[in-house]
Amino acid sequence: MSIRSFAADLLPAKLHSTLARAPATGMAPQSEVTTFAELSEKLTYLSKADLKKVREAYKFADQAHLGQLRASGIPYITHPLAVTGLVADWKLDATALMAALMHDTIEDCGVTKPELIELFGSPTADLVDGLTKLDKLQFSTKEDGQAESFRKMLLAMSRDVRVILIKLCDRLHNMRTMDAMAPAKRSRIARETIEIFAPIAHRLGLNQMYRELQDLSFRFMYPWRYAAVGKALERARGTRRDIVDRMRRDVEKSFAEARTKVTVYSREKTVFSIYRKMREKHAGFAQVNDIFGFRIVVNSLPECYLSLGTLHQMYKPVPGRFKDYIAIPKANGYQSLHTTLVNPLxxxxxxxxxxxxxxxxxEAGIAAHWMYKAGTPGTGRPDEAQRLGAMWLQSLIDIQSDTHDSSEFLEHVKIDLFPEAVYVFTPKSKILALPRGATPIDFAYAIHSDVGDHCVAAKVNGEPVALRTELKSGDVVEVSTSPNARPNPSWLNSVRTGRARSKIRHFLKNLEHEESIILGEKLLTQALRNEGMAVPADDEEHAALWQSLTRWSGSRNRAELMVDIGLGRKIASIVAKRLAQLLGERGTRPGAVALTMGRYAANEAQVGQNVVEIDGSEGASVQLATCCRPIPGDEVAGYFGGEGLTVHTKDCSIGRRLRERDGDRWMEVDWAEQLTRQFESAVSVLVANAKGALAQVAQAISAAEADITHIDMGDERASETTELRLLVSVRDRLHLADVLRTLKRSSSVLRASRVKP
Structure with a gap:
């Protein structure tokens, strides 16, 4: 059922007519190309040789799609023709036009890339291949397939921006002609468009297309809401026509008197932007007062600022509503002066x-590069949009190099498709555009990935700030680095850019991988010693042995097997028994000395090589359990839960339940003699409610040479007493005992004890 027939069944007749007539963007779309003759009229900017190539591509596409029909029943070739007509409006070159005509031939017609290379050359074939979805491949879920399709398209786009320009035209025409599709499919495609394609269009400065894609998506997702807002907009258009015409005449008259040649365009908000503003401000249509506006187009840059003076003499400006996007362009290259004035009403x-x-x-963003090949210096030329677009495309390549999962890549790209930005300065006055809510960590990664990885502190406008501080436009940001510093997992909660997020995740994954390999090798060595054997070297002589073991375990290679052992996904003792069996088949026999050492250690007569030692330098592969928070001096044991080794105290109730349920996953752990850091312990302190009680607690802990890393007072209303739950950083059990004794001597403290699960 079409959207119009659906609306006709549910909406009043008058409202339905509004839905049918309301233009998608507040402006009439350009006429659609339906024949090659109509397309040729748009291609007057091409040479005869290029026009001939385009004609050959049309004949090939027409033959390839012969007999195919669209959902509406019209010949399929009308779609590639319409898409190419949209591409031609940007005056893209013959290669892009040929690719637009043939963009569905690989996917829908069985044409191969080598065929296209032979007939039309490699550049055209590469563009068509970049536009082709991956429907023929098998994925675990539909979402994985969609994410991989976007990944391929965006990477092709990062190599050649014409890929995404053609793809956007393809999506726009599909959205314009979706009436014949089933409602569920319309809704799915519309949501995909508003979440991915419309933001990409905005990011590349294609504002006219961005607005139309948003409106069309809104129309198919929420037809009732679209119709209601569209009807209100049409009513407002009629009631405000007189004031708009009067203001336009006044503006043209003032500029004529000032002898400034200008072109005045009236501007109208789109249906979707009005709806979004109503949602954001929880307001009705009548409260949205900037539905109509004006664009003043002048000849030169100085005239922009002179025109501003003329406007401010006519009407009073609203304080705080002036923005200079000429001096500081938006991230997508957009430049204009914005000022809000109070009209006669x-x-x-x-x-x-x-x-x-x-x-x-x-209006055309990065596509203006083709429309205006040459720019005049100092006039906000299209080269600026091209440069900023290229910067974002380069960031896609950086994100791709650090991300191997398609869904994660798509998540990072979505984060980077931000609609608004803040503009900050480096100490050398270079301007950087970052998404709203960005932090000094985002700034550091925008400078260079090494700066981000080793960032330790930041200053904003000369003042030290926390790394999670939100930056504001105009801030001067300076970051300090240390060669020994590394990314903190908690940074993922505060960063806003896809680049920073992907770099942090990449670093942490590599770190976890390396640490897990080391731990896995250590655990396998210990387990194999119990069998009286040593782990064979990773060399050519033992390559077949390791290949047999990894095939048995289901791992791809030796390194992956060690990671799985280190993360607890595979039990070291079981792998060791299989390895011992394989070694026995090759003639290796258990050594008496090694077997004795292994059994001696296993019987706990000696704590030696069979125990994992904890010194505080462990990373992602070894975690201290947050339920019991073990500290040096506690009796501890290690549990493999699938994400590495988790260390519990032996009297931990949660640890005891895990041991009863899954005893094979436990191993001996002990504290090293030399520790590299302090450890957190949970402490409960009951204090009498009196002035300065919290200060006395803090002073007592400081006197015991410990630090408070976290404090929680709960949500209970104040009474005679309050329980404070603290995380205190201490060296060991003796140090913690000293802290508790010092606390108990404080006059405000009624009770102090270590928290245990």
């Missing part, structure tokens, strides 16, 4: 002032 109206070329970039 007392309502606020936004004016945007820009040059012709700024206007081209504002």
């Amino acid at each position: 007392g309502t606020a109206v936004e004016f945007q002032v820009r040059t012709e070329e700024m206007h081209a970039v504002a």
Whole structure:
């Protein structure tokens, strides 16, 4: 059922007519190309030789799609023609036009890439291949397939931006002609468009396409809401037409008197942007007062600022509502002056002032590079949009190099498709655009990945700040680094850029991988010693042996097997028995000395090589349990739970339950003689409610040479007493006992004890 027939069944007749007539973007879309003759009229900018190549590509596509129909029943070739017509509006080259005509031939017609290379050359074939989905491959879920498809498209786009320009035109035409599809499919495609394709269009400065994709998505996702807002907009258009026409005449008259040649365009918010503003401000349609506005297009950059003076003499400006995007362009290259003025009726109206070329970039973004090949210095030329677009495309390559999972890659890209930005300065006055809510960590990774990985402190406007501090436009940011520093997993909760997130995850995964290999090798060595054997070397002589063992275990290689043992996914003793069997088949016999040492250690007569020692330098592969928070001096044991070794105290109730349920996963752990850091212990302190009680507790802990790393007072209302739950950093059990004694001597403390599960 089409969206119009669906609306006709449910909506009043008058409302339905509004839905049918309301343009998707507040402006009439350009006429759609349906024949090659109509397309040729748009290709006057091509040479005769290029036009001939495009004609050959059309004949090939027409033959390939022969007999195929769209869901509406019309010949399929009308779709590639319409897409190519949209591409031609940007004046893209012949290669892009040929790829647009043939963009579905590999996917839908069985044409191969080598065939396209032979007939039309490698550049065209590469573009078509970049546009082809991965429907023929098998994925575990539909989401995985979609994510991998986006990954391929975005990586092809990072090599050649024409891929995404054609893809966006393809999506736009599909959205314009979705009426014949089933409602569920329309809704799914519309959601995908508003979440991925519309933000990409915005990120590349393709604002006209961005607005239309948003409106079309909104229309298919929520037809009732679209119709209601569209009806209100049409009503407002009629009631406000007189004031808009009057303001336009006044503006043209003022600029004529100032002898400044300008072009005045009236601007109208789209249906979706009005709806979004109503949602964000919890307001009705009547409270959205900037539905209409004006664009003033002038000839040169100085005239932009002169025009601002003319406007401010006409109407009073609203304080705090002026933005200079010419001096500091948006992340997608957009440049204009924005000022909000109060019109004769007392309502606020936004004016945007820009040059012709700024206007081209504002509407066509990175595509303006083809529309205006040459720019005049100092006029906000399209080269700026091209440069900023290229920077973002390069960031996609960086994210890809650190991300091997398609869904994770798509998540990082979504994060980077931010609609708004803050503009901050480096100490050398270089401007960086970051997403709203970005922190000094994002700033550090934007400078260089090494700066981010080794960042330890930051200053904003000369003042030290926490690394999780939100940056604001105009901030001067400076970060300090240390060669021994490394990313903290908690940073993932505060960073906003996909680049920073992917770099942090990449570093932590590599760190976990390396540590898990070391731990796995240590555990296998200990387990194999119990069998009276030593672990064979990783060399050519033992390559077949390791291959047999990894095939038996289901691991791809030796390193992966060690990671699995280190993370507890495979039990070291079981792997050791299989390895001992394989060694026995090759003639290796247990050594009497090694067997004796292994059994001697296993019987706990000697604590030696069979025990994992904890010194505080362990990373992701060895964790201290947060239930009992073991500290040096506690009797401890290690449990393999699938994410490495977790250390519990032997009297931990949670640890005891795990041991009863899964005793094979436990191993002996002990503290090293030389420790590298202090350890956190949970302490409960009951204090009498009196002035300065908290200060006395803090002073007592400080006097015992310990630090408070966290404090929780609970949500209970104040009474005569309050229980404080603290995390205290101590050296060992003796140090903790000293802390508790010092606390108990404080006059405000009624009770102090270590918290145990």
